[in-house]
Amino acid sequence: MSITTILxxxxxxxxxxxxxxxxxxxxxxxxxxxxxxxxxxKNKILQxxxxxxxxxxxxxxxxxxxxxxxxxxxxxFGLKITTQYRFTAVIIAFSINYAAYFxxxxxxGIESMPIGQYEAAKILGYNKGQTFFKIILPQVIKRILPSIxxxxxxxxxxxxxxxxxxxxEMFTIAQRISARETSMFPLVIAGIFYFIFNYIVAFIMxxxxxxxxxxxx
Amino acid sequence: xxxxxxxxxxxxxxxxxxxxxxxVLSDISISVKEGEVVSIIGPSxxxxxxxxxxxxxxxxxxxxxxxxxxxxxxxEEKGKAVTASHKEIKRISRNFGLVFQSFHLFPHxxxxxxxxxxxxxxxxxxxxxxxxxxxxxxxxLGLEDKAYNYPCQLSGGQQQRVSIARALxxxxxxxxFDEPTSALDPELTSEVLKVIKDLAKQRMTMIxxxxxxxxxxxxxxxxxxxxxxxxxxxxxxxxxxxxxNPRVQEFxxxxxx
Numbered sequence: 001m002s003i004t005t006i007l008x009x010x011x012x013x014x015x016x017x018x019x020x021x022x023x024x025x026x027x028x029x030x031x032x033x034x035x036x037x038x039x040x041x042k043n044k045i046l047q048x049x050x051x052x053x054x055x056x057x058x059x060x061x062x063x064x065x066x067x068x069x070x071x072x073x074x075x076x077f078g079l080k081i082t083t084q085y086r087f088t089a090v091i092i093a094f095s096i097n098y099a100a101y102f103x104x105x106x107x108x109g110i111e112s113m114p115i116g117q118y119e120a121a122k123i124l125g126y127n128k129g130q131t132f133f134k135i136i137l138p139q140v141i142k143r144i145l146p147s148i149x150x151x152x153x154x155x156x157x158x159x160x161x162x163x164x165x166x167x168x169e170m171f172t173i174a175q176r177i178s179a180r181e182t183s184m185f186p187l188v189i190a191g192i193f194y195f196i197f198n199y200i201v202a203f204i205m206x207x208x209x210x211x212x213x214x215x216x217x
Numbered sequence: 218x219x220x221x222x223x224x225x226x227x228x229x230x231x232x233x234x235x236x237x238x239x240x241v242l243s244d245i246s247i248s249v250k251e252g253e254v255v256s257i258i259g260p261s262x263x264x265x266x267x268x269x270x271x272x273x274x275x276x277x278x279x280x281x282x283x284x285x286x287x288x289x290x291x292x293e294e295k296g297k298a299v300t301a302s303h304k305e306i307k308r309i310s311r312n313f314g315l316v317f318q319s320f321h322l323f324p325h326x327x328x329x330x331x332x333x334x335x336x337x338x339x340x341x342x343x344x345x346x347x348x349x350x351x352x353x354x355x356x357x358l359g360l361e362d363k364a365y366n367y368p369c370q371l372s373g374g375q376q377q378r379v380s381i382a383r384a385l386x387x388x389x390x391x392x393x394f395d396e397p398t399s400a401l402d403p404e405l406t407s408e409v410l411k412v413i414k415d416l417a418k419q420r421m422t423m424i425x426x427x428x429x430x431x432x433x434x435x436x437x438x439x440x441x442x443x444x445x446x447x448x449x450x451x452x453x454x455x456x457x458x459x460x461x462n463p464r465v466q467e468f469x470x471x472x473x474x
Contacts, residue, residue, distance in 0.1 A: 116321035119275055123315045124387065125307065125339035134338070138325050216369040217324035 001177075006186050009177060013170035014193060020090055020159045020169060021197075025152065027095035032102025039107055050103075057100030062093070063161050069093040070165045090162045098155060105147045109140035142212040149205040156198050224287050226251045226312070226391055226422055227272065231293075232281035234267055234446075241267045242278070243446045249391065252420040256433035259443035260468065265426040266318075268443070269395050272424070273315045274306065285312040285390075314384030318396040320376045322368040322383070328355065329364040332382045340387065347386075354382040358412055374405030378412055391422040398429060410436075430469060434458060442468070 038050035057065070070089040073079040113136055121131040160171035174190035177183075225248040234242040241264045249255050257265045270276040272283065274290070278298050283291040290301050290309050300306065322331050333351035336342040342350070355361045358378045368376050377397055384392055394413065398406040410432045416423065417436045427433055433440055434454040442450045442457060442465050450457060450465050460466060 114321075116317060116319060117323070120317065120321035120323070122275065123273060123310075123313075124335040124383070125310060126335065130338055134334070135323055142325070215324050215367040 001181050001183070003185075003189075006177060006189060010170055010173055010186065010189060010193070013168055013173035016087075016162075016167065016169040017159045017171075017193075018197075020094060020162060020167075021156055023091050024094040024098055024155060024159075027091065028098035028102055031095060031099035033106050035099050035103035036106035036110065039103055040110065054100045054103060057097050062097050062158060063164050065097055066090065066093040066161060066164055086165055086167050089165060090167050094155070094158070098151065101151050102148070105144050105151065106140065108147070109144040110136065112143060113139060139217075145205065145209050145212065149202065149209075152201055152205065153198050156201060157194055160194075225249060225284075226253075226286060227424065228282070228284045228287075229268075229272060230282040232268070232271055232283070233279045234264075234271060234276065235279055236267075241446050242271070245281070245443075245446070245448060247441065247448075249422060249424060251390070251422055253438050254417045254421075254423045254425070254436055255439045255441060256437040257424065257426045257441045257443060258428070258430070258433055258468070259449070263443040264446040265443050266395050269315070269393050269424070269426055273313055273393055274300075274310065275315075285309050311387070312390045313393060314387060314389035314391075315393045315395065316377070316381055316384055316397050318399050320368070320373075320380045320400075322376055322380055324368050327365050327367050328360065328371070328379050331368070331379055332386045335383065336386050351382070351386055354385055355379075357415075358382050372405060373401045374408045377401065377405075377409045381409075381412055381416075385416075391424065392416070394423065394425040394427070396426050396428065398427070444468075 035050060035054070038046050039054065041047045041050070066089065069092050070081065070086065073085070074081050117135055117139070118131060121135045126135065159169055162169045163172040163175070166172065170193060171190055174186040177186040227247070227249040229245060229247045232242050232245040233240070245264070245268060247255075247268070257268065259265055267276060271278045277300065278291060280293055280296060280298050281291065282289065282293060288309055290306060291298050293299065301309065323334075326334060329348070329351055332354060333344075333347040336347040336350065337344055352361060352364065355364055358381065360375060360378055360382065363371060363375060363379075368379065371379065377400075381392075381397075397413070398409050401409060406429070410429060413423070413425065413432075414436055425433070425436070437454055439452065440454050440457045441448055442460075442462075444464065450460055450462050452460075457465065458469060460469075
């Protein structure tokens with residue numbers, strides 16, 4: 001089997017992997033912020049619920065969570081599981097899992113902000129929304145970028161877990177070809193793909209970090 | 218509300234404040250008229266900063282009254298302090314500005330944006346006008362060439378002057394200063410004190426918590442000496458510096474050495 005054939009077969013999977021990655025970030029980054037608000041809420045009940053949610057998300061394997069989300073409609077509601085639902089299940093599982101991690105990163109960033117920034121904003125008459133989105137969040141983002149980069153890189157590799165519910169992302173296909181052709185070569189290509197993918201991610205994140213380097217503090 | 222010239226701009230009556238059982242302010246009453254400059258002096262932990270934080274609503278007082286131009290912001294009902302509605306507070310808060318000891322500038326905004334952002338976002342001043350006003354203020358404070366610098370590129374004295382400009386941009390009726398020079402070395406202190414003196418010349422109403430005795434004597438119409446959460450003595454600078462009270466004498470004497 002030539003390298004071009006392998007690549008053309010893998011390319012379909014690469015697109016799926018990139019889709020999982022992009023959609024997960026798109027949903028989990030804002031969701032994580034909302035979760036962090038719950039985690040920091042003065043409402044003890046809400047805070048406790050969010051704590052349990054985070055504990056489960058971080059305390060159990062993502063692979064298991066994927067299966068749970070995938071099979072839940074059948075076991076809980078007796079619904080028939082369609083093939084289209086597979087991809088949706090992956091996005092749901094990845095998003096709520098990563099949101100938990102991002103929430104804790106946001107919380108760390110928000111809690112590290114000096115109280116003086118809030119007080120200055122209050123004295124100047126900013127309302128709560130303006131204070132958070134104009135004053136606090138931009139500074140928090142600068143502080144948490146290195147941790148976000150870490151999670152994002154892990155996410156690239158985690159997309160391969162979608163294999164457990166037979167979503168045809170790149171690793172799934174690479175393994176299929178590898179088994180059929182009894183060759184390690186497709187897996188090597190898969191490895192190179194993840195490496196290049198992450199190289200690009202790191203490059204972009206570094207670029208964003210540089211953009212925030214115009215001030216100190 | 219009708220404004221009378223004789224009416225007190227800021228009035229605090231019988232203010233009390235506790236932190237975890239520690240009485241920080243006990244029965245403090247202060248009133249300040251328009252155009253007056255009042256300094257509050259006293260040893261650390263005497264409650265000066267807490268008083269300022271109560272006046273600017275950064276802290277809730279336990280009991281007592283607070284009003285601006287005769288409009289009540291905090292008052293007492295059945296022995297407990299009650300605060301005006303959110304909307305009322307927002308309106309009445311336009312009366313005052315506060316300059317912090319450690320500036321609290323917004324590090325991600327340049328100097329110009331630090332000064333003009335609140336007028337644009339809060340007071341809905343058109344951008345062009347806010348910018349013009351901000352540049353005027355920066356010029357007045359000798360910072361026009363720093364307009365596009367970020368706070369981290371400025372000295373402490375420059376940062377504090379920016380924070381004064383930021384407070385002035387909202388055109389408050391009274392400006393509070395919470396130890397504005399305590400984070401600065403002597404050289405930088407003098408440039409900030411000069412700015413405050415200039416404001417005093419323009420009859421800006423100011424209440425200043427400070428450890429700079431010479432400055433307080435020069436700039437103030439009235440000095441208040443606080444210790445242990447009470448006002449020990451209050452009067453013109455002459456009265457205070459010639460006070461018979463041994464505690465006041467001792468404190469002022471120490472700082473003047």
